[in-house]
Amino acid sequence: MSTKVYVVFYSMYGHIHRMAEAVAEGARAVPGAEVRLWQVPELVPEDVLEKSGAKAARAAFAQVPVIRPDQLPEADAIIFGAPTRFGNMCAQMRNFLDQTGGLWAKGALIGKVGSVFTSTATQHGGQESTLLSFHTTLLHHGMVIVGLPYSEARQMTLAEISGGSPYGASTISGGDGSRMPSENELAMARFQGRHVAQIAAKLAAGGQ
Template sequence: MPKVFIIFYSLYYHVYTLAQHVQKGLESQGIEVELYQVPETLDDAILEKMHAPAKPDVPVITVDKLKEADGFLFGLPTRFGIFPSQFKSFLDATGGLWSSGALAGKFAGTFFSTASQHGGQETTALTAVTYFAHHGINYVPFGFANAHLFDNSEVVGGSAYGAGTVANGDGSRQPSQKELEIAVTQGENFGKLLVTFHRGQSKLASTENGAAKKQEIVKPDATPATNGDASKKREVKSTPKKQEESKNKCFCM
């Protein structure tokens, strides 16, 4: 089955919580899922002043590890309408993979956390798309695949670009049940796409292998007759016995 890496940066666990629910959706489709966080670029003293909790118990991704996955779902908190410097530092380090085309043809999606409803969840996705385009990664938008995205009765994060949550400026608001359900749906839809794609690839490869094997089959006694063989056949037809029999035949109608 396809393998998907969920790669995120989460300072106050909002994006991490969404990532866990995206994972549920992926696994419901039989996808092999691994969670990673990008390296932190702030030192401990600054993180302490920001009252940041301890990092989630999730391994830190390395650039070369990206080659192992069939697809990625990136959890992007928003800073001034784009993703934060921690994520940019990680993506900027993928130049070697870009030069070798190692990520071309893979799939990617995005999900977000912002302080407010108008904090830039869509612009964060659009700025991430430039990296996908340069790598040749296929970007998979979410659309309005979950009905909660049409709900105007309360604050609901997310957009056509992916699941999302609204954290408030002080991080006091945690992802709502509706936002978590949207995240599960995104994982499900992304998983279905990868399963369909890989089944198609397997079927195509099987068809091509079958055609190649047919071409390798050598037909017996298929060697064309040589000129010598043809002359022998002509000699057989002109034997005296055959000539005598033809004289005695009546060719009347």
């Protein structure tokens, strides 16, 4: 029996996309997991993206399909990735989730596994508040929240600057966006993807 895992993300300069790929890699390591990578629609005008340099960065993952809200119920588990904006999820992800009211009314996501990863420019730029506030929306949908347990000991490292918390994997981009996810951060993302897929498989098997 297969388990469908959707990794749904928004990325402007590629940091979250790189983390999303690592999450998907980890999920694919679970036997029977069918993993798909999706991105949510962009809201920023093309000319603004070009001036900021984001248009060129986004070209690297332009092949990733854009998801519709009505596709979410197809998955057994959904792992969301979004950068922080002032301690909350970015507007693109918020706008996407705000379109899931019809799914909420039908209880279409109740019992599905939900998990989140994020990025910030600085070490204390709102990673935990973004992950925790994101969980609120998933709980309203009746999803089963899965984080990053301390069995993933990489989140406790003091040997280097690194993201990662019990609420989910994360990365630090630097003020100018020049820092891409470290191997430690990518390893945590892989762990999270694998962990979520394993739990989703168990829940799906129990439901049968």
